[in-house]
Amino acid sequence: MKVRILYFASFRDAAGRPEEVREVPPGTRISDLWEILAREIPAFGRFPRMPPAAVNRLSTVAFHTLEDGDEVAYLPPVAGG
Amino acid sequence: MNGKYLTHDPIDLAAFLAEARPSDGAVCLFVGVVRNESEGEETVAIEYQAYEEMAELELAHVVASVSHEWPGAFVRICHRVGRLSVGEPSVAILVTAPHRDTAFAACRLAIEWLKETVPIWKREIRPDGSGEWVEPKSPSLLSEGRTPLSDTLFNPKWRQEDLP
Numbered sequence: 001m002k003v004r005i006l007y008f009a010s011f012r013d014a015a016g017r018p019e020e021v022r023e024v025p026p027g028t029r030i031s032d033l034w035e036i037l038a039r040e041i042p043a044f045g046r047f048p049r050m051p052p053a054a055v056n057r058l059s060t061v062a063f064h065t066l067e068d069g070d071e072v073a074y075l076p077p078v079a080g081g
Numbered sequence: 082m083n084g085k086y087l088t089h090d091p092i093d094l095a096a097f098l099a100e101a102r103p104s105d106g107a108v109c110l111f112v113g114v115v116r117n118e119s120e121g122e123e124t125v126a127i128e129y130q131a132y133e134e135m136a137e138l139e140l141a142h143v144v145a146s147v148s149h150e151w152p153g154a155f156v157r158i159c160h161r162v163g164r165l166s167v168g169e170p171s172v173a174i175l176v177t178a179p180h181r182d183t184a185f186a187a188c189r190l191a192i193e194w195l196k197e198t199v200p201i202w203k204r205e206i207r208p209d210g211s212g213e214w215v216e217p218k219s220p221s222l223l224s225e226g227r228t229p230l231s232d233t234l235f236n237p238k239w240r241q242e243d244l245p
Contacts, residue, residue: 006132008130008131008132008200008202009130009202009204009214010202010214010216012130013214054132054135054200057132057134057135057138058135058138073132073135073200075132075200076202076214076216077216077217078196078197078198078199078200078201078202078217079196079201079202079203079214079215079216079217080129080131080136080160080172080195080196080199080200080201080202080203081113081160081171081172081192081195081196081199081201
């Protein structure tokens with residue numbers, strides 16, 4: 001199944017791109033996907049566990065299981081206002 | 082592309098002040114402005130970046146939550162994204178209410194909640210063009226894995242179509 005991953009701020013700089021579409025096996029949790037990405041992007045490795053994340057624009061928990069077509073965003077510490 | 086709560090254009094503060102209703106005795110306008118210094122270093126500009134679709138939902142929820150917390154308050158929020166120079170407003174929060182207790186408290190609540198929950202990031206740009214993404218010292222509500230918006234969907238008190 002395919003998921004669309006969005007990157008922002010420091011994560012976008014580290015990933016070198018604003019987004020990507022990734023093929024993942026059914027049953028992949030959002031935390032599993034983070035581990036895959038952290039192996040490819042060294043800067044992500046500084047987070048001992050998954051940062052806050054959103055699936056389809058709703059913040060969620062690490063064991064959230066992904067579905068085909070999901071929009072995923074891992075969120076660096078927010079700093080609005 | 083400008084949304085209901087986010088804009089790529091300069092914020093029109095005069096339009097905000099025109100929102101007071103005849104029943105309002107108090108108008109409270111908070112404006113966040115880009116300042117020229119941070120942590121002892123000079124700032125010439127700030128770049129704001131947002132997860133725009135999610136930020137629109139979260140800002141709607143800030144408005145709904147604050148209005149629920151402070152009945153009688155009218156709340157309006159606008160946050161600008163893009164590159165802003167020193168002195169330019171980055172966020173405007175208007176609260177109007179019959180009396181000032183509500184207006185002050187709701188306005189304060191709105192900015193604090195916005196800072197905790199809305200997926201917006203900022204990069205402070207130095208005179209040499211360099212700049213780091215700001216990382217707040219304390220964890221936000223967002224880092225708890227749930228935000229007021231998520232709570233709403235699990236909370237039968239509000240339905241999503243009730244959001245402004």
